[in-house]
Amino acid sequence: MLRYSYLLIYILFAILPIGKANALNYVLSAGDSVLIEVYDEPDLRTRAKIDKSGVISFPFLDDVQVSGKTTEEIEMIIDAGLRGDYLIDPQVSVSIVAYRPFFIHGQVKVPGGYPYQPDLTLDKALALAGGLTNRASKSDWQITRKVNGTSKIINADISTEIQPDDIVKIGQSFF
CATH class of the missing domain: 3.30.1950.10 (wza like domain)
Structure with a gap:
């Protein structure tokens, strides 16, 4: 039991600096x-x-x-x-x-704006939006992001990081 406690404390200290650096x-x-x-x-x-x-x-x-x-x-x-x-x-x-929100629309169950959270990835954003609909594409996922004042479209996958003000579009599958 004591060994487990030390392992848990080690893991927490290993993770904490990463979150602080992002903030x-x-x-x-x-x-x-x-x-x-x-x-x-x-x-x-x-x-x-x-x-x-x-x-x-x-x-x-x-x-x-x-x-x-x-x-x-x-x-x-x-x-x-x-x-x-x-x-x-x-x-x-x-x-x-x-934090300012990000937005997700298209083939998700609950489209809309959601509060940004540090270390947010597209799979977590999809969970916030209730998951994919039955007609959702498994690969046609795009993020519109402002970079230096211009809009940029990024092809995304489940591990793509979401930023505040991002607009996530989940496309429709044809099959």
């Missing part, structure tokens, strides 16, 4: 919601949904551009803005409360 590399955009906290400063706690402008309001700093930045970059911007004039050593934490 640190995630670039925020319109539709994401963030929670900003400054240690021991409850009046500075701010929860905001990012709109099209990509700007959120934060006490003492007015507007902060957050779209196109990671949570770590936003922490540094807010830290620099508060340091000196307002606080001696601010401890800023920015976390993602809600």
Whole structure:
């Protein structure tokens, strides 16, 4: 039993850094919601949904551009803005409360928009959408993704990673 516990702890520690790395590399955009906290400063706690402008309001700093930045970059911007004039050593934490959605349509049982989750693959997205219909193609799966402002169509399989704002289309089988 003790050996099993050590194995479980080892597996958890092996997995945790991967999830943290993905969260640190995630670039925020319109539709994401963030929670900003400054240690021991409850009046500075701010929860905001990012709109099209990509700007959120934060006490003492007015507007902060957050779209196109990671949570770590936003922490540094807010830290620099508060340091000196307002606080001696601010401890800023920015976390993602809600990710912007991805969309799935075509031959799935429950098409629509679903909240993005880190490490989401097409097989998990299909499960969220209730699975494939009887008429669904087993290979005609496409993802429309915006890359540097232009739409790109990607032919997908079950292991293809889904990103926020992706539009997944499951084609119809002829047989």
